[in-house]
Amino acid sequence: MKLDIFSDPVCPWCYLGKANLDRAMEAHADHPFEVEWHPFQLNPDMPEGGVDKRDYLSRRFGAAQLDQIHQRFRDIAAKAGVQMDPDTPKRIPNTLDAHRLIHWAGLEGRQTPMVSALMRAYWVEGRDIGDHATLADIAEEAGLDRAAMARLLATDADRADILARESHARGRGVNAVPTFVIANEYVLSGAQPPELWGQVIAELAAEKG
Template sequence: MIEIEVWSDIVCPWCYIGKRRLERALAGFQGDVSVQWRSFQLDPSTPVGDPRPVSESLAAKMGASAAQVRDMFARVTSIAAEEGLAYDFDRARTANTLDAHRLLHFAKAHGRQAELKERLMHAYFTEGADVGDHATLAAQAGAAGLDEVAAKQALADGSYAADVEADIAQARAYGINGVPFFVFNQRVGVSGAQPLEVFEQALRQSSLTVLRAPAGSADASSGECTDDSCAV
């Protein structure tokens, strides 16, 4: 059994691309694999309940012009389309993702984490959903096959916050400062939304005994998001 842990954030455009590339590699792999989605917040300081257009928030965060942000979005949208993803940054809104990550741990406890992860990323990047809003999150949980009432309760009572903190602490221990980051059997690390061949190689080499050090901080052009590059 190959165990894959993936650190990513709901609002990270390269994380969704990396998810698709990993899935393509897994589709052609012969063997038992389990995937766990680990929590990582690109910007924990994002205000709660203030879903501004991502173009506005990113321009302010990076000190970039509107034209520069549009160019950045156009490039990543084009790359996402190659993976069958339809990004719509005109609809996307900023969100603090802490509660979304708590809900993903709730989903894990009920055997539906993969389904909810896909729903949340699709909702954010394609549908313009506010993934920081409890009602929206609970509805997405219901769409992923979870009990919507139980999801609302978990969101309301602060459940699974410790699990989110534990994931983030483990990321720090590994030296992860950008996402997506993939760890195979706690030994092989892949940093960023790498090409398909890299994931295929990682699957083959998952019995290596040394965890490769993650790459250094990257900008949005490298297939990885850091806290100061593309927290959208």
């Protein structure tokens, strides 16, 4: 059963949502899902070189409120058993190239490992996933050929396709991430807990059985 996931590696809710889904699928090895990841840029107008994360978010929310937001994420992550400190990433990158990398990984059956590697690199290790050399390193960590990915990143390959797919998603009503579409019929939004995913898996099994 197809599970389409619209996500952005720099979205904290996407990181938490993936961790929760991973836990549920590990606990229910008989889950029916065939996962495919789809591009959605949280900050589509972000400059190519990215921006300083704290400066950008402080201007948007105010420094005091930003600290409260970050503490909320720490609490939620700790409760979910997820390693995450919102202060670890120092920059907000433009993620178009990261989405190209996810697309190319999908052609080699490595899409989910690539998403995992990108999210870990950003949220746990604080790496700049807008930087081409960093992206090539992450591609190698996810099992892809580093040199081939570096060559592709240096071109405009598939940029237009990624942007068109994102535009199509927005046209279908995807306006926030993460968004999960089950069998092109049921939609879940946000970082749903593993328990809810367990219920979904059980209900799908009952419908099938």
